[in-house]
Amino acid sequence: MTTMTAPPGRRSITGRIARWALDFDGDMYGDERERLHWYEGIATAAGLQWMAVPWAGAVMVWVGGRQAVVPLTVVLVALYLPMLLCLTYVSRRRVDTAARSWPLKRIVVTTLYGLPYPVFMAGALKPYSTDGDLIRGAGVGALVGGVLAVAVLAIQTRRRRRREAMALPDAD
Secondary structure, eight states, X not given: OOOOOOOSSOOOHHHXXXXXXXXXXXXXXXXXXXXXXXXXXXXXXXXXXXXHHHHHHHHHHHHHTHHHHHHHXXXXXHHHHHHHHHHXXXXXXXXXXXXXXXXXXXXXXXXXXHTHHHHHHHHHHGGGOSSSHHHHHHHHHHHHHHHHHHHHHHHHHHHHHHHHHHHSOOOO
């Protein structure tokens, strides 16, 4: 049985958590072929959860009202922290997390990942806003934040393309 081993080097906290969870040297996920399929399945499930849970929270905060705000916020934070751990883990292993391009599928999926958070925030603020000013202000803030996020993503994509172009050897 061939097993995958963890990357060499200093063990960060994220590396130790990943090593424990992924069981590199154990047999929890079977041999290398089985392990690859388990990891694909785990990544698929995580991707679907990263979309479904925020949308469920965004809908439920509107339905549940004020008493639903705190528990649903806790659920979203509990989901978001492992997402940050994932991003940190892959970034530290020199995975370029910037998009190479923005085809329609990436735009749709990114929108589906990001949109439930402002929808949730509007629903969470609604019970506390008697005249609507709080929600309008949050809407303006979300719009400005969205524009800035698109600008940052465009800059990151441009930088990645530039780095990749510089790394290619001349065809001459």
